[in-house]
Amino acid sequence: MQILIVEPDLEARLILELSLKKEFDFNIHARSDAIDATALLELFDDFIAVISVAQNKNEETAFKLSQKISSNTLLFVLGESNITKDDNVFFMDSLPNTKQIIDQIHSKIISSKKEENEKRIDSLPLKALSLEMLNFISCTPVDIHLKVKDKHKFQKYLSKDTCFEQAELTKLEMLNYKNIYIAEKDFIIFLDYITERLSIVFDSSELSKKSQKEVTQKFFSYLAELEMKPAVVEMAQKTIDSVFEEIDSEKNIKILLNKIFKENKDFKYQSSMMTAAISIAMVGQFSWSNNNIKRDLMFCSFLHDMFLSNKDKILIQSEQQLNNSFLTDKESVLVREHAKMSFDFLGRSDNIPQSTLKLVKHHHGAVSGIGFVQKDLSSAISEVEKLFIISESFSHQLLSSPKGKVNINRMAEKTESLYSDKVFQPYIEAFLKCFKS
Numbered sequence: 001m002q003i004l005i006v007e008p009d010l011e012a013r014l015i016l017e018l019s020l021k022k023e024f025d026f027n028i029h030a031r032s033d034a035i036d037a038t039a040l041l042e043l044f045d046d047f048i049a050v051i052s053v054a055q056n057k058n059e060e061t062a063f064k065l066s067q068k069i070s071s072n073t074l075l076f077v078l079g080e081s082n083i084t085k086d087d088n089v090f091f092m093d094s095l096p097n098t099k100q101i102i103d104q105i106h107s108k109i110i111s112s113k114k115e116e117n118e119k120r121i122d123s124l125p126l127k128a129l130s131l132e133m134l135n136f137i138s139c140t141p142v143d144i145h146l147k148v149k150d151k152h153k154f155q156k157y158l159s160k161d162t163c164f165e166q167a168e169l170t171k172l173e174m175l176n177y178k179n180i181y182i183a184e185k186d187f188i189i190f191l192d193y194i195t196e197r198l199s200i201v202f203d204s205s206e207l208s209k210k211s212q213k214e215v216t217q218k219f220f221s222y223l224a225e226l227e228m229k230p231a232v233v234e235m236a237q238k239t240i241d242s243v244f245e246e247i248d249s250e251k252n253i254k255i256l257l258n259k260i261f262k263e264n265k266d267f268k269y270q271s272s273m274m275t276a277a278i279s280i281a282m283v284g285q286f287s288w289s290n291n292n293i294k295r296d297l298m299f300c301s302f303l304h305d306m307f308l309s310n311k312d313k314i315l316i317q318s319e320q321q322l323n324n325s326f327l328t329d330k331e332s333v334l335v336r337e338h339a340k341m342s343f344d345f346l347g348r349s350d351n352i353p354q355s356t357l358k359l360v361k362h363h364h365g366a367v368s369g370i371g372f373v374q375k376d377l378s379s380a381i382s383e384v385e386k387l388f389i390i391s392e393s394f395s396h397q398l399l400s401s402p403k404g405k406v407n408i409n410r411m412a413e414k415t416e417s418l419y420s421d422k423v424f425q426p427y428i429e430a431f432l433k434c435f436k437s
């Protein structure tokens, strides 16, 4: 960057030149008239400021220069002139106010650096992640950006290797920020770091049962944003094992379901817990049950709807319910295809068994993983898949029942009408049996 001074008076020119040299590490050119100065302006285009006398004898010096400089250059006019005023033009007496000139140049440097930074960030490919990802960490291994409100621009919010307080997160939530943005090249580094932090937190013996549950809930909520790397699958396995222990330690299904209902406020997690608890209780009644099948049911309960974020979408179980919903076309496609999407996503890992993947793909009864159960296709899906479908139907109805008004027989009738094929009957009965016992 450079600065140009145009002042015919030698002494005034030198004083100004020296003051600016003391302050800035730029090339500072001093000229006595517009002819000389114009040549410089034509030669270079990186002048941050031009300080010029308004007039030199008959020459409209400042006006001539104003025709040559870019709209981004600061112009300080010393003396009377009829140049149009704008944000970058400053008028002062013929005796220049050096302090004001220095201050304005400084703030111009700051704002051009900011613009430069924004330009640089805008040209980076960025990936969005939920703001809540910051819940898992207190320092960031990569630069984190935010989208500038009402502008399609990004701004660096946290620099690589900085630590932050959780209050920062609350502040952003209050300002209604939903996402953070990470450069594509840093994405894997960031996710690896999150996974590592999660595992440490989860394994920590000091972690109370309550916080462990919070970590588990958050982990499942944002699983779709992570990559199916071995560490993530291992983490999923660990969390599911701990939930299984919780479910397995309570043999009375009514007490267990009540507890799940009371202790978990997040609908998606509540629904996963209910489906897991009901399917594990139901499968115990069948001779073909074994530990691998229980593991598949547990995994599927927590991962099958990973791409659905809200209750309205999660509750849809048939094409008719989907058609009657208020979802947009895009949301409807997501609901129709979410089973296949989860199957594809989880399938990127070599560590998830095929039986689990198949259960995820078929969890609405469609072999392709797209759409819902169709009459003649019911026999094409396995026994455990039918059991899962029925357990989820009951889980949704239990969660949707008004408090204390659970009518099991009415719930069974509704499930029968949704899944009228007789192949589902043994599982409806299995549910009634474990609930009525």
Ligand SMILES: [Fe+2]
Pocket: 304, 305, 314, 392
């Ligand atoms: Fe579901």
Ligand SMILES: [Fe+2]
Pocket: 304, 305, 338, 339, 363, 364
């Ligand atoms: Fe689903």
